[in-house]
Amino acid sequence: MSSAPVADGAIAVDGSQIVGVGKRASLVARFHDARAQDFGEAAIIPGLVNTHSHLELTALRGFLEDVEGNFLAWLMKLTLARQYHMTPDDLYVSAAWGAVEAARAGVTCMADAGDAAITNMRALRDVGFRGIVHQESFGPDPALAHDQLEKLKEKVGQLRELETELVKAGVSPHAPYSVCARQLELVTDYALAQKLPLTIHASESEAEELFMFEGTGPFAEALALRGIEWKAPGISTIQYLQQHGVMRARPLLAHCVRVNEKDLEIIKAEDARIAHCPKSNAKLGHGSASYTGFLRHEIRTGFGSDSVASNNTCDIMDEARTALTISRARGDVIGDDEMVKAEQALLTATAGGARALGLENRIGTLDEGMQADFAAIALARAHQLPIYDPINTLIHSTSGRDVLLTVVAGREIFKEGRVQTIDEDRLRARIREIGGRIKA
Numbered sequence: 001m002s003s004a005p006v007a008d009g010a011i012a013v014d015g016s017q018i019v020g021v022g023k024r025a026s027l028v029a030r031f032h033d034a035r036a037q038d039f040g041e042a043a044i045i046p047g048l049v050n051t052h053s054h055l056e057l058t059a060l061r062g063f064l065e066d067v068e069g070n071f072l073a074w075l076m077k078l079t080l081a082r083q084y085h086m087t088p089d090d091l092y093v094s095a096a097w098g099a100v101e102a103a104r105a106g107v108t109c110m111a112d113a114g115d116a117a118i119t120n121m122r123a124l125r126d127v128g129f130r131g132i133v134h135q136e137s138f139g140p141d142p143a144l145a146h147d148q149l150e151k152l153k154e155k156v157g158q159l160r161e162l163e164t165e166l167v168k169a170g171v172s173p174h175a176p177y178s179v180c181a182r183q184l185e186l187v188t189d190y191a192l193a194q195k196l197p198l199t200i201h202a203s204e205s206e207a208e209e210l211f212m213f214e215g216t217g218p219f220a221e222a223l224a225l226r227g228i229e230w231k232a233p234g235i236s237t238i239q240y241l242q243q244h245g246v247m248r249a250r251p252l253l254a255h256c257v258r259v260n261e262k263d264l265e266i267i268k269a270e271d272a273r274i275a276h277c278p279k280s281n282a283k284l285g286h287g288s289a290s291y292t293g294f295l296r297h298e299i300r301t302g303f304g305s306d307s308v309a310s311n312n313t314c315d316i317m318d319e320a321r322t323a324l325t326i327s328r329a330r331g332d333v334i335g336d337d338e339m340v341k342a343e344q345a346l347l348t349a350t351a352g353g354a355r356a357l358g359l360e361n362r363i364g365t366l367d368e369g370m371q372a373d374f375a376a377i378a379l380a381r382a383h384q385l386p387i388y389d390p391i392n393t394l395i396h397s398t399s400g401r402d403v404l405l406t407v408v409a410g411r412e413i414f415k416e417g418r419v420q421t422i423d424e425d426r427l428r429a430r431i432r433e434i435g436g437r438i439k440a
């Protein structure tokens with residue numbers, strides 16, 4: 001990410017840090033008593049960064065396809081299954097299985113958001129990830145905004161007790177249609193006072209657009225049914241978030257499908273960040289975001305899988321390819337009339353994600369002094385050969401399933417076909433059992 005690919009390259013790791021990068025022969029000479037590993041024909045890349053996930057929903061992968069196309073029904077079916085058919089231990093297994101999937105796919109850092117954030121943080125810690133776990137806050141009723149804030153504070157207090165050097169807490173007011181303006185303001189003030197990172201779903205769907213501009217559509221109808229008054233502000237989500245002070249927290253904005261030039265200018269001027277989730281946006285029928293618009297405005301942007309209930313896999317290589325191909329399918333260009341290139345997609349998947357999370361001084365590139373967060377990916381499989389350019393091969397014909405090794409802060413969390421840090425067999429049996437129960 002910081003130089004051209006190094007042929008016959010290697011990296012040297014001491015403890016949690018990268019201490020050497022270059023030709024294998026020169027590193028072997030420099031660190032002659034180090035224990036060496038050889039991955040054969042493979043690429044060593046910075047660990048992939050997933051800037052938007054909901055780990056606790058992993059058990060709902062494949063459960064919601066029959067209600068896709070009706071976002072409110074989709075959210076309702078998800079919420080009911082999660083609330084009434086998953087025990088606290090089910091939620092843990094669900095989150096841990098999601099973390100297992102991510103480790104196998106070369107992801108080393110996750111920005112997760114969930115109602116069960118404490119559970120998700122435990123799962124990330126147990127598998128050995130780096131990341132930020134955002135406690136979600138819901139509440140469309142302005143009368144309950146203060147109560148909801150108190151609930152959030154209590155949960156975040158517990159979450160902070162679980163923080164480690166690698167895993168930190170954040171907050172996530174869910175979305176402008178599920179959290180009232182007053183609560184957005186209160187949560188933002190709290191996040192700023194506590195120096196907590198903030199993430200929010202923003203400008204995701206047509207339903208949200210109708211809600212903001214016209215005060216109509218499924219979200220407005222759902223509030224009316226609950227007797228909650230809603231007066232549409234008649235402005236975009238991004239302008240609305242700015243109006244209510246959320247932009248002061250430089251939020252990580254998930255989706256940003258329906259943003260215009262003015263919105264992008266605001267996002268850039270406020271130094272907010274974007275979690276670009278092209279597969280989730282497409283699969284749920286929400287449309288496609290302007291990846292080149294994000295890049296042209298030099299907005300800090302990473303890729304997000306979103307939950308596997310909408311995606312259906314946590315695979316940031318796949319996300320990178322999808323972002324590139326959808327951008328080209330839209331006919332979008334950048335700079336001198338150029339389509340997005342593989343180099344750019346790989347950059348967004350790694351260093352871009354690190355910048356989006358404010359972690360660029362520690363992760364996202366393979367340089368001396370950086371944290372040893374990286375993945376080794378096979379480059380000699382049937383779908384990859386022959387290779388003319390390793391970056392094109394990575395983006396256009398490689399997926400997370402080609403990952404050989406995943407390392408976080410010098411610790412091997414996935415190698416030799418197995419996640420090293422947790423009992424995969426027990427989790428596999430449990431996730432099948434949970435799925436069977438939910439289906440029944």
Ligand SMILES: [Zn+2]
Binds near residue numbers: 054201306307
């Ligand atoms: Zn989401």
